[in-house]
Structures are given as structure tokens and as C-alpha cells.
Amino acid sequence: MSGETPAGAPAGAPAGLSVHHAPTAQVPALTLYALLKLRVDVFVVEQECAYPDLDGRDAEPTAVQLWVQAADGSVAATARLLAEPGGRARIGRVATARAHRGAGAAGALLRRGIELAGGADVLLDAQSHLAGWYGRFGFRVVGEEYLDDGIPHLPMLRTA
Template identity: 60%
Template sequence: MSAIPLYEAALDDVPPRVLYELLKLRVDVFVVEQECAYPELDGRDLEPGALLLWAQDPAGRVAGTLRLLREPGDREHARIGRVATAPEARGRGVAADLMRRALEVAGQAEVVLDAQAHLEGWYGRFGFVVDGPPFDEDGIPHVPMRRAAPRAL
């Protein structure tokens, strides 16, 4: 586990400077580093129930982020996406902490995500299993993954 504080908020409640850093990190990782030209600002961050989660380092810089989506009116399913970690924060458990927090927030919901194929094992650590055939997204092999809803005790 990292010792970096985690935060979560709907888009309208994210401080403007933090929101800028979150979006910049996503563009830096997915569009620039991974060389995928795609519409990063896809409108899903604005949906009701969408939450942005992030970690900030001691200097206040965004070290990692992800988003948690809920289909309108559907409390039984959630989607995790846009998982990104700043290069200087990689290997420190930031993304794992964000994943654990997102799963806590998702509660009893079944959670799905589209993982880059080389990260299948990493997501497997959180209970995700491949749930369909591999596919190509922006030139990167992906696999759909699902984590069943936790069983009530």
C-alpha cells in the first residue's frame, strides 16, 4: 500500500486545478505515452453517478487517477476506467490503492472494466476475470473483465 492520500468526487466537486491535473495525466498516459489518438473527453465524466478518484503526492501533485461509472438507475453494475499513474509514482502501489478504494465505493455492485491485455494478471489480483474475447482498442490488445458482486455475509 502507498501512503499517498486518496480522494473521490463528482466532476463538479473536483477543485479546478486538480481536475486539470487529472485530465492532463490521462492525456499524457493514454494519448501521448501510449500514442492513442482518441476522444479522452468522452462525456462520461459528466454522467450522474460518475466519480473521479485520485491520489496526491505530498507536494499536492496528482499521482494517479481512475474513474468509476454507474449506468443511470443501475446500482447493481459499475465500470472502472481511465486507470492512470504518473510515471514518477509507478511501482509504489498508487493504482492498487485506487482500485481497492473504487471497489469499496462500488459496494455490492458487479464491476466491469476493459483491461489492456498485459495487465490481465494485475486486475486479477482484485478478483477480476476475463469475460469475453480479446479485442483491439486504438492498437492496444484489451480483454473485457468482470468482478462478481461480493456475496453478502
Template identity: 60%
Template sequence: MPHELDTPSPPEPPVRVATFEQLDVHTAYRLWALRSQVFVVEQDCPYLDLDGRDAEPSARHLWVEVDGLPVSTLRLLEDDGGRALRIGRVATAESARGTGLAAALLRAALGLAGERDVVLDAQSHLADWYAGFGFAPDGRGFVEDGIPHTPMRRRG
């Protein structure tokens, strides 16, 4: 009988990475629709998601697809004059939550970061989850759109 340690881990889902210029219009539309569904509709935070940073030349969009449709995404931006990277817009479709897709995206983003610091503003109820990836609180918490956030940093 196999032991729990003998059970192979499921393979990482394929993570797609693209700059704004590399995104086809259908994928871009679906990524932003997913973000709007999660942040604007589900979390009831009416805000301007399209803030101009998606199109920055150094921005990277990461996502995972199921049946050809994006179901989890995040955005990776240069921060602090290029000395750090910023993870943001982490969103997973309700139907895909709890399946490890956001974790796969985070691992891919950290791989792209290399030795640079990585910062993010975690929704505070997820701070422990981010801590599992090496992030630590880095500054005073704040409330944005009615949701408590914790600034966090992972040193490179």
C-alpha cells in the same frame, strides 16, 4: 530479528473521491492532463478522452496526490443500467509507477462498489494484475487503439 510477516505494511495513501461537480477546476485540469500524458502521449493513442462521461452525476473520480499534484487516477461509472460499475481511465504518472498507487485506487473503487458487479476493459498485459483483485475475463478480447484489451468482471 523481525520476520517478514512481522514487517508492517505501508499505510494506504489517501485516496480522494469526487463527483464532477465537486472537482475544483485545477484538480480537474490536472487529472485530465495526467490521463492525456499516459494514454495520448506515452501510449500514442490519439483519442477523445473527454467523452462526456466524466460529468455524469453518478461518475466518481478517484485520485492520489503527491506533493499536492495528482499522480494516479481512475474513473468509476455506472454501467449496465446501474446494476454494475465500470472502472476506466486508470492512469499513473511514470514517476509514480510501481509504488502501489493504482492498487490503492482500485481497492477504494471496489469499496465504493459494495455488492455490485464491477467491470473494466483491461489492457491485456495487465489482466493478471486485475485478476489479483478478483476480476475474471468476461467476453472476447479486442484491440483498441492498437492495444489488446480483455473485458473483465468482478462479481459483487
């Protein structure tokens, strides 16, 4: 499943940006490189968390990469959608380039991920300070706060 939504289309992409998705194996190599680099730039470098971002889940046959592309061709934001046991879906690795924060790119990705999950419940692990933001998309806290690389997180669920 691959596709694109031009700016202004139903997925709610901010002006000048377009939302894309594709199974990992179908993402063009240079685009995949840009998605993974953005994740490293945000999670490993900016947040100073040395962890294995390439955890094997991106290579699962059902893994879908989502990204927002700016008019200049750069990646503004990225996320991934994974299949979980019991028919649930998981959205994770949501990252936005510093220059595009606050412009709605991550929200457009989240909406697209929920849409692609179809009728499945959707799980995610939110950095605790973002729980309210994820709540705007129907996610609710379903467990205790925990530390992941020293950053407080909350397990969240959006029921179908």
C-alpha cells in the same frame, strides 16, 4: 460522495500518498485539470493513441473521480467510477504518473473504486498485459480480446 484517506489508512494508500474521490462536479477545477492532463499524458501521448478521452462519461451525474495525491500536491494516479446499466459499476481511465509507477498508487485507487461500488458487480476493460494484475483484485476475463487504438484489451468483471 467525497472523501480522503490519509496514507496508511484502510484503503491502503502507499506512504506519502493520499487517496481521494468526489463526483466530477465537486472536484476542484485545478485538480480536475491535473486528472485529465494525466490521462492525456499517459493514454494519448505516452501510448500514442489519438482518441477522445473526454467522452462525456465524466460529466454524468453519477461519475466519480478517484485520485492519489502525492505529498507535494501532484496527482500520482487517477481513475473514474461510472454507473452502468443493470446496476453494475465500471472502473476506467486508470492512469499512473511515470514517477509513481510500481509504488501501489493504482492498487489503492482500484481498492477504493471497488469499495465505492458497494455491492455492485464491477466491469473494466484492461490492457491485456495487465489482466493478471487486475486478477489480484478479483477481476476475471469475461470475453474475447479486442484492439482499442491498436492496443490489445480484455473485458473483465469482478462479481460482488
